[in-house]
Each structure stands twice: as structure tokens, then as C-alpha cells.
Amino acid sequence: MSAFQDFYPDNVAHCYGCGRLNSHGHQIRTIWDGDETVTRYTPRPEHTAIPGFVYGGLLASLIDCHCTGTAAAAMYRAENREMDSEPAFRFVTGSLQVDYLKPTPLGPELEIRGKVKEIRGRKVIVEATVYAEGIATARGEVVAVQMPDSFVR
Amino acid sequence: MSAFQDFYPDNVAHCYGCGRLNSHGHQIRTIWDGDETVTRYTPRPEHTAIPGFVYGGLLASLIDCHCTGTAAAAMYRAENREMDSEPAFRFVTGSLQVDYLKPTPLGPELEIRGKVKEIRGRKVIVEATVYAEGIATARGEVVAVQMPDSFVR
Numbered sequence: 001m002s003a004f005q006d007f008y009p010d011n012v013a014h015c016y017g018c019g020r021l022n023s024h025g026h027q028i029r030t031i032w033d034g035d036e037t038v039t040r041y042t043p044r045p046e047h048t049a050i051p052g053f054v055y056g057g058l059l060a061s062l063i064d065c066h067c068t069g070t071a072a073a074a075m076y077r078a079e080n081r082e083m084d085s086e087p088a089f090r091f092v093t094g095s096l097q098v099d100y101l102k103p104t105p106l107g108p109e110l111e112i113r114g115k116v117k118e119i120r121g122r123k124v125i126v127e128a129t130v131y132a133e134g135i136a137t138a139r140g141e142v143v144a145v146q147m148p149d150s151f152v153r
Numbered sequence: 154m155s156a157f158q159d160f161y162p163d164n165v166a167h168c169y170g171c172g173r174l175n176s177h178g179h180q181i182r183t184i185w186d187g188d189e190t191v192t193r194y195t196p197r198p199e200h201t202a203i204p205g206f207v208y209g210g211l212l213a214s215l216i217d218c219h220c221t222g223t224a225a226a227a228m229y230r231a232e233n234r235e236m237d238s239e240p241a242f243r244f245v246t247g248s249l250q251v252d253y254l255k256p257t258p259l260g261p262e263l264e265i266r267g268k269v270k271e272i273r274g275r276k277v278i279v280e281a282t283v284y285a286e287g288i289a290t291a292r293g294e295v296v297a298v299q300m301p302d303s304f305v306r
Binding site for chain 2: 015
């Protein structure tokens with residue numbers, strides 16, 4: 001199944017978190033599951049905080065890119081358009097808030113689930129929760145902003 | 154000059170952001186500059202958001218580890234103790250908030266400057282600003298929490 005990130009135009013598909021063209025990065029993939037969005041990602045052994053637990057900065061990164069991807073997908077849905085239709089939507093992060101609820105075990109695949117809270121003009125507010133083995137370990141919210149054309153070189 | 158992270162006990166020095174024993178990680182180093190704290194870090198070419206700009210997840214990570222390091226250092230100062238004295242302080246992140254003020258150019262060394270806002274029991278609230286070529290591009294706040302002993306395996 002195609003992920004949201006498969007539709008990012010090539011010139012904005014290099015993000016370390018979610019760009020399919022960044023071979024060094026996380027290359028996360030996000031899909032719809034009803035009205036929620038889902039990303040699955042297995043941290044690498046070096047993504048350590050305290051030994052045995054996942055680095056919080058990685059969780060922030062996953063939440064960030066999951067939410068900007070969700071924002072783009074939500075805008076296509078709001079316009080009743082397919083994700084391969086023009087013009088393409090691409091969002092950047094205006095702000096990011098993460099609450100670490102409990103330590104996230106390093107090893108299992110993580111599931112990040114997102115919900116669109118609000119679409120307001122060029123902004124989309126998305127909340128996301130990280131689950132490890134079914135237990136919520138971190139929760140975040142992103143204010144995603146439609147990328148200004150001036151960002152693309 | 155020794156950095157705060159040089160004093161982290163070996164068993165909690167593997168963090169991807171700031172652990173001196175994590176050779177895959179960022180290995181940031183933070184020092185005092187008067188009442189402020191300073192970290193300098195040059196992103197790698199793959200730490201891209203949109204080409205030419207730094208990945209926001211990296212900025213969140215830098216702010217996160219800069220602030221937990223600052224929290225530890227602030228607690229030693231509050232107790233009028235040297236950082237090589239026992240017991241060692243090590244903080245984890247309770248919550249992280251980042252506002253992206255403007256795009257951060259990829260290339261120049263970044264400077265992260267932190268200030269302790271409040272020490273409250275086992276919590277320290279630290280704010281940090283990321284500068285690129287002297288211009289503030291992101292601002293964050295971390296609620297750092299003294300690590301429970303149960304975290305160490």
C-alpha cells in the first residue's frame with residue numbers, strides 16, 4: 001500500500017525523518033486506518049536513551065514527521081482529492097510538543113497513531129501517540145504549516 | 154574544558170543525543186557560559202528537512218539533550234557541588250516543547266543556549282534557543298526530571 005510519503009514531490013522528499021530519498025534517515029511511512037493515521041517503526045540499537053529504552057529525541061522525530069505527513073493527507077481528504085493529484089501538499093512543523101508518559105522499551109516495533117484535531121487555513125493540528133507493545137509511552141501534538149513556496153530551492 | 158556529559162556515569166552515557174559512549178550518536182557537549190549553558194553542534198549533510206535546511210527533529214533532539222544536561226549541571230550548582238562529586242545527577246525528559254521560528258540553514262555550526270527557569274524538587278525547567286549564524290531559529294522548553302533509579306539496568 002502506498003504511504004503518504006510516497007507522494008511527496010522529489011524535491012521535498014529528503015527529510016531525515018520521512019524522506020524516501022534520504023537513505024541515511026528513518027524513511028517512515030504513514031497510512032490511513034479509518035480516521036486515524038498509523039506509522040510503524042522499529043528503532044535501531046543505537047537509538048538508546050538509558051540502556052534498554054528508546055531515545056526521546058527519536059520519539060519526538062517520529063511524532064513530528066508522522067504529524068506533518070498526516071497534515072498533508074488530511075488536506076487532500078478535506079479537498080476530496082487523491083494524493084497523486086496537483087497541487088501537492090507538503091507541511092513543515094510550526095511547533096512540536098511531546099509528553100513522555102513512561103519509558104519506551106528498545107526492541108519492539110513502535111506504533112504511532114495520529115488524529116487530526118483541526119484544520120485552520122494553512123495550518124493543521126495533529127495529535128499522535130506512540131505505543132510499544134500496546135502501551136502508550138509518549139503523546140505529542142504538532143502544529144503543521146503548509147510549506148511556503150520559498151522553502152524549495 | 155570538561156563538558157557536563159563527561160561526568161555522566163558510564164551506565165547512563167549511551168544516549169543517542171548526548172552519550173559520550175554512543176559512537177553512532179550526536180555526542181553533544183554542553184558547558185557553562187556565566188549563567189547560561191552552551192552547546193555547539195554542526196549537523197551532518199543528511200540532517201536535512203527540505204534541502205538546504207536542518208531537520209526539525211534534530212533541533213528537537215539537540216534542545217532535549219542540551220536541557221537535560223543543563224538540568225544536571227544546575228542541580229550540582231544549586232547544591233554547591235562539583236560535577237565529579239557523588240551522588241551523580243542524571244535527568245530524563247518529562248516533556249519537550251519546540252517552536253520553529255524560521256528555517257535553520259544546513260551547513261553552519263549551530264549554537265544552543267540554555268537558561269534554567271526553575272528548580273522544583275526533582276524537576277528542572279530549562280529553556281533553550283537554537284542560533285544559526287547569530288539568528289534564533291528555534292526555541293524550546295524542557296521539563297527535566299531526575300532519573301528514577303529503576304531506569305538503570
